[in-house]
Amino acid sequence: MSIFLTFEGGEGAGKSTQAASLARRLEESGRSVVKLREPGGTPFGDEIYALLQDPSSRRLRRFYKDWVGAPGEQPLEPLAELFLFEAARTQLVAQEIAPALKAGQIVVCDRFADSTTAYQGYGRGLPLDVVMNANGVATGGLAPSLTFLLDIPPEEGLNRSRGAEHRMEQQGLEFHQRVRQGYLEIAASNADRFMIIDACDPTETVAEAIWKKVKPLLPLFQPLP
Numbered sequence: 301m302s303i304f305l306t307f308e309g310g311e312g313a314g315k316s317t318q319a320a321s322l323a324r325r326l327e328e329s330g331r332s333v334v335k336l337r338e339p340g341g342t343p344f345g346d347e348i349y350a351l352l353q354d355p356s357s358r359r360l361r362r363f364y365k366d367w368v369g370a371p372g373e374q375p376l377e378p379l380a381e382l383f384l385f386e387a388a389r390t391q392l393v394a395q396e397i398a399p400a401l402k403a404g405q406i407v408v409c410d411r412f413a414d415s416t417t418a419y420q421g422y423g424r425g426l427p428l429d430v431v432m433n434a435n436g437v438a439t440g441g442l443a444p445s446l447t448f449l450l451d452i453p454p455e456e457g458l459n460r461s462r463g464a465e466h467r468m469e470q471q472g473l474e475f476h477q478r479v480r481q482g483y484l485e486i487a488a489s490n491a492d493r494f495m496i497i498d499a500c501d502p503t504e505t506v507a508e509a510i511w512k513k514v515k516p517l518l519p520l521f522q523p524l525p
């Protein structure tokens with residue numbers, strides 16, 4: 301028995317904190333957990349992350365806009381961006397997620413394919429069928445067992461994450477509003493695996509709501525000897 305848990309949400313929603321907190325609780329309960337993040341999670345994915353997001357990356361910011369203080373005029377094509385996220389995901393699934401699930405481990409991933417549907421589909425405006433097909437190819441059809449959507453108004457989330465200075469944060473408020481709306485629509489059409497959580501609640505309240513959902517599943521997993 302294996303389980304694949306993902307965290308999704310806009311900027312400043314607290315996904316990383318909650319993913320780490322859940323992984324820690326699972327480990328404390330004696331289960332074997334593999335904790336991953338997207339984009340990244342493999343050396344190849346980390347390079348793509350650095351290329352796309354890192355404010356100190358000099359590689360693309362000289363030529364393209366949307367980096368903080370970038371002199372470039374040209375936008376990075378949304379489809380080119382899509383393929384980079386999918387390339388990182390392809391490697392992550394093959395190298396980490398599929399083997400861990402095969403070995404019966406619990407996989408906790410900070411972002412997965414729903415991020416691409418929300419950001420590149422709803423946010424950038426790429427056709428949703430193109431994004432979903434690309435997701436399907438990169439994941440080989442693998443979908444999370446359970447997805448926690450940490451929902452937060454973008455005004456509040458961006459305020460919280462101010463200073464992170466990565467590229468998506470340079471997008472206007474309307475972009476982030478489309479991303480949030482997209483997430484809510486994705487959750488509504490995948491209600492069987494989504495749990496929407498109010499990320500404006502205190503961190504501890506959010507962590508408890510997540511644990512309440514996961515704890516009953518623990519008997520399905522043997523503790524480590």
Ligand code: TMP
Pocket residue numbers: 311338339353385411412413415416417419420468469
């Ligand atoms: P994070 O490390 O704060 O989660 O930042 C990752 C950023 O990358 C965030 O702004 C969302 C963005 N992103 C996409 O646009 N598409 C994707 O498929 C993924 C995984 C992330």
